[in-house]
Amino acid sequence: MTGTLTIVGVGPGRPELITPAASRVIAAATDLIGYGPYLDRVATSSPGQVRHASDNRVELDRARHALTLASEGRQVAVVSGGDPGVFAMAAAVFEAVETGPMAWRELDIRVEPGVTAMLAAAAEVGAPLGGDFCAISLSDNLKSWTTIRRRLEAAATADFVIALYNPLSKARPHQLGQAFELLRQLKPPSTVVVMVRAAGSGDVRRIITTLAEVNPDDADMRTLVMIGATATRLIAREGRAPWVYTLRREVEGGA
Amino acid sequence: MTGTLTIVGVGPGRPELITPAASRVIAAATDLIGYGPYLDRVATSSPGQVRHASDNRVELDRARHALTLASEGRQVAVVSGGDPGVFAMAAAVFEAVETGPMAWRELDIRVEPGVTAMLAAAAEVGAPLGGDFCAISLSDNLKSWTTIRRRLEAAATADFVIALYNPLSKARPHQLGQAFELLRQLKPPSTVVVMVRAAGSGDVRRIITTLAEVNPDDADMRTLVMIGATATRLIAREGRAPWVYTLRREVEGGA
Structure with a gap:
């Protein structure tokens, strides 16, 4: 055979x-x-x-x-x-x-x-990947941090929703924090940030916050991080976490 | 209930x-x-x-x-x-x-x-989404062509693999051709381009070509288009279509 x-x-x-x-x-x-x-x-x-x-x-x-x-x-x-x-x-x-x-x-x-993880993570909170988006692995085992920075900058300035895979590990505990610092220079403090741990596993944990307030220590290797675009919005709900989604159309004042 | x-x-x-x-x-x-x-x-x-x-x-x-x-x-x-x-x-x-x-x-x-379609399309030809990538819808029903251009430029200059959804329709037959023209100004002519029609359907059609030679008329609304990064490669095979994959690591001379 x-x-x-x-x-x-x-x-x-x-x-x-x-x-x-x-x-x-x-x-x-x-x-x-x-x-x-x-x-x-x-x-x-x-x-x-x-x-x-x-x-x-x-x-x-x-x-x-x-x-x-x-x-x-x-x-x-x-x-x-x-x-x-x-x-x-x-x-x-x-x-x-x-x-x-x-x-x-x-x-x-x-x-x-x-x-793939970003689809499961998105489904856990609503529809944050509803517009154009990109996926970046923060692991620098196989590529340089310079390349990662360049891609984060491009994604931020062109207003993509950004999904981050492999946000950090024991060997590289500081990269997610550095990524947030970089993005804070390029995007508004009110930008929606979502961290979903163990999406699609039945043991999920969701954090819905902003670029100003996000704490990289809340993530680990099982966490998928999404940084919203200008058109990413929250829908408030009484006594429950908000839904997160990205409008399919553009909004005024987009980066 | x-x-x-x-x-x-x-x-x-x-x-x-x-x-x-x-x-x-x-x-x-x-x-x-x-x-x-x-x-x-x-x-x-x-x-x-x-x-x-x-x-x-x-x-x-x-x-x-x-x-x-x-x-x-x-x-x-x-x-x-x-x-x-x-x-x-x-x-x-x-x-x-x-x-x-x-x-x-x-x-x-x-x-x-x-x-989602890009995962099925990628699986039909190998692993073209093996590095950082982005997904862009070419439909301008809900966003401007200016925004689409800006995202294509950012994705090309930061060397993402690019997946294009909704590449064209009867109402907008020229956008995929315009996207290829733009990308030809920013990426090498030898850049790998893949078009997969009806991926994951059992009735799939694959075209593996280059940015220099791709013909937008080969796509329709059921086609997913992928434009490779610097690290996207072909593996030649005797009498069969090549496999396409993107190296996980960077290559010398990357854009």
């Missing part, structure tokens, strides 16, 4: 947000490869199915391991959180293919999309 | 990409409201379930209709393509709430996320 490799997104956390397509691929796989907590979200389909759990680093090594198994004829599912194409495993697999043996290019490699 | 309103994303097309959470909400609804082709994707759960099909305009009217039904005690599902929060129905519903009767703010309104 010819080997296959599918990079599968299992969404933000709740099993109900895993697509039937992703579940089908996982059930049919002979080998599951992924970061331990993602593998824990999916059931083993058969006694013969092998689970290769890893930590969340060395993505390229994990990708090469998966490609090696597929080239040996296994049906491999690389299990990724959220959507595999957004700050997740798919790009690592294709990088491994490009830099690996030519035979790997003959493999049947597919990507099964999923619900 | 208290009324509820849930804006539900049914993904890009294939029923296998509808999340179980979305299917559950649709099955439990007394009333389904949405653009006809989206309603056609979901089965009727009971003889008593009412389907309110509409055309794809007058989103605010549709939102007010849904809110009125919910305020009368119905369990309403507003059925949206892709993810409801991305260029779809959720923002229209919250705009209707903000401008409507105060009683609507007491309603139980939720959003069920889905797989």
Whole structure:
């Protein structure tokens, strides 16, 4: 039997947000490869199915391991959180293919999309991504802080809603604070900021605040941060958190 | 019984990409409201379930209709393509709430996320959204072309991967061509451009080309267009279309 490799997104956390397509691929796989907590979200389909759990680093090594198994004829599912194409495993697999043996290019490699964290986070508070938006990873493991700054500046001056992935970690505790400082120079203090922890997991925590008042210490690696555009608004509600949404049309005085 | 309103994303097309959470909400609804082709994707759960099909305009009217039904005690599902929060129905519903009767703010309104078109389109060709990216709707029904130009310029100069939604329509056939012209002044001719029609539908068509050679006439309203960043690459394959992916790290000579 010819080997296959599918990079599968299992969404933000709740099993109900895993697509039937992703579940089908996982059930049919002979080998599951992924970061331990993602593998824990999916059931083993058969006694013969092998689970290769890893930590969340060395993505390229994990990708090469998966490609090696597929080239040996296994049906491999690389299990990724959220959507595999957004700050997740798919790009690592294709990088491994490009830099690996030519035979790997003959493999049947597919990507099964999923619900990425910013969509789940947005749904938890309303519709903050209702206008044009951008997604930026604050991790500087693979790119410079200069590049991150340049993208934040561009996004702020062109009035995109900004979704920040990987806002901080133990190794880089100060970047989210630095990002807020930069954005405060470019956007009004009243700009809406939303932090959603563990969106789509059933154990969600939401903070709805402003750029003037946001505290970066309220975020951790499981937090998705969104900074509103000029057209991002709050709808006040009696005794409950406001809804947040971005008007589809422009507003006067937009940056 | 208290009324509820849930804006539900049914993904890009294939029923296998509808999340179980979305299917559950649709099955439990007394009333389904949405653009006809989206309603056609979901089965009727009971003889008593009412389907309110509409055309794809007058989103605010549709939102007010849904809110009125919910305020009368119905369990309403507003059925949206892709993810409801991305260029779809959720923002229209919250705009209707903000401008409507105060009683609507007491309603139980939720959003069920889905797989948005750019994730499905990216998965069809590899991992082009593997780095920082932005999503821009080219529709100027609700915002000016000046704003769209400004966002395209910012996205190009800061080297985001760019996903274009609503690339053109009968009423505005020239905007995608104008967008490519603008981007040609700011990005290298060899920049990777991908057009995916009907991504995630089982009837997909893919075009992988360059900014120099792309023909806007190859796109229609069902096409998602992606313009690569400096780090977006092709992996050539014998007798098959190349894979497209964006390196997670920066490359020398980046804009």
